[in-house]
Amino acid sequence: xxxxxxxxxxxxxxxRTALEVFSKEGYHNSNLSLIAEASGxxxxxxxxxxxxxxxxxxxxxxxxxxxxxxxxxAIAWSPEGGDEIDRMERILxxxxxxxxxxxxxxxxxxxxxxxxxRDGVDFADVIHHRxxxxxxxxxxLLRQGIDRGNIRRLDINATAEAVFNLAELECxxxxxxxxxxxxxxxxxxxxYLETLRN
Numbered sequence: 402x403x404x405x406x407x408x409x410x411x412x413x414x415x416x417r418t419a420l421e422v423f424s425k426e427g428y429h430n431s432n433l434s435l436i437a438e439a440s441g442x443x444x445x446x447x448x449x450x451x452x453x454x455x456x457x458x459x460x461x462x463x464x465x466x467x468x469x470x471x472x473x474x475a476i477a478w479s480p481e482g483g484d485e486i487d488r489m490e491r492i493l494x495x496x497x498x499x500x501x502x503x504x505x506x507x508x509x510x511x512x513x514x515x516x517x518x519r520d521g522v523d524f525a526d527v528i529h530h531r532x533x534x535x536x537x538x539x540x541x542l543l544r545q546g547i548d549r550g551n552i553r554r555l556d557i558n559a560t561a562e563a564v565f566n567l568a569e570l571e572c573x574x575x576x577x578x579x580x581x582x583x584x585x586x587x588x589x590x591x592x593y594l595e596t597l598r599n
Contacts, residue, residue: 408450411450412450416457416461418440419457420506423458423509423513423516424508424512424516427519428513428517429519436454458524462531469535470538473495473535474538476492477538477541484549485545485546485552486594486598489539489542490587490591492568493564496568496572497568497572497587504575508576508577511576532565535565537561539565540561543561543597550599552597560597563593564593567589567590571590574586
């Protein structure tokens with residue numbers, strides 16, 4: 402009887418290996434043949450899942466942001482968990498925890514971005530498009546908090562961008578600096594969020 406293949410698991414394994422190959426070889430020098438060899442599967446099998454290395458990167462961003470958005474939407478609209486500021490703090494804390502737990506994968510993803518940028522490929526639009534939902538989530542929480550009197554009147558768009566930028570900054574710090582300190586990061590984030598309270 403033929404062995405049943407979990408296609409999503411295989412696709413994620415190819416993805417993890419691809420990020421390691423991109424990091425080691427550079428984005429420009431990488432190709433699906435190298436990824437197949439490093440994955441221990443045939444090149445035609447890799448082509449069943451991805452047509453080129455750009456698709457691998459797009460899939461990585463889509464997979465990660467999709468899973469996180471589902472998780473953070475549940476936190477944002479949970480009846481438990483405090484007010485809107487408390488829920489934003491929980492979301493940001495979890496983003497930092499996830500980034501720290503997946504530091505190597507995050508570093509590989511960042512290395513891919515830097516390497517691709519040197520090669521003239523800019524993934525900024527892809528990242529921005531996939532992460533825009535997080536900013537919208539923060540906007541909705543801010544608007545709800547203002548309407549309920551928990552958050553002072555403020556520029557919702559600018560504040561949502563600032564909240565998202567805090568998360569992004571801490572992810573960059575985790576990927577690039579060995580001196581990252583979660584307690585220090587959360588003190589800064591909590592301090593900022595507290596300034597939003599009514």
